[in-house]
Amino acid sequence: xxxxxxxxxxxxxxxxxxxxxxxxxxxxxxxxxxxxxxxxxxxxxxxxxxxxxxxxxxxxxxxxxxxxxxxxxxxxxxxxxxxxxxxxxxxxxxxxxxxxxxxxxxxxxxxxxxxxxxxxxxxxxxxxxxxxxxxxxxxxxxxxxxx
Numbered sequence: 020x021x022x023x024x025x026x027x028x029x030x031x032x033x034x035x036x037x038x039x040x041x042x043x044x045x046x047x048x049x050x051x052x053x054x055x056x057x058x059x060x061x062x063x064x065x066x067x068x069x070x071x072x073x074x075x076x077x078x079x080x081x082x083x084x085x086x087x088x089x090x091x092x093x094x095x096x097x098x099x100x101x102x103x104x105x106x107x108x109x110x111x112x113x114x115x116x117x118x119x120x121x122x123x124x125x126x127x128x129x130x131x132x133x134x135x136x137x138x139x140x141x142x143x144x145x146x147x148x149x150x151x152x153x154x155x156x157x158x159x160x161x162x163x164x165x166x
Contacts, residue, residue: 022110024115027068079104081102083098096131
């Protein structure tokens with residue numbers, strides 16, 4: 020399968036939002052998606068995203084990330100989402116997207132790439148470990164919704 024990995028642009032935001040919703044369905048948390056194309060446009064200076072495009076120029080996956088500063092390590096790139104549609108899985112698209120994120124982090128002088136994975140998502144855990152990631156089973160996520 021021919022796949023191109025490239026930086027996303029504003030024209031890609033509708034397709035990315037659709038994939039974000041699909042990912043939320045996969046995570047069984049569709050009610051937690053509150054983002055929109057308009058919000059992404061307003062936040063475009065903060066939004067870093069790479070997309071996987073097939074030979075028909077359809078976006079079949081994405082990796083969204085942002086820069087963060089952690090007091091223990093300094094400048095990091097935080098991988099917020101990595102998602103590939105179900106039908107093209109098995110063609111190393113996730114691997115290509117993750118390598119693109121890693122390359123971007125290195126080019127940006129980051130010390131680490133950080134992300135989270137659901138503890139029930141065994142295939143993703145195995146994938147990340149195969150890629151060399153260390154998975155911390157001590158920390159818990161905290162969310163405080165601001166309204």
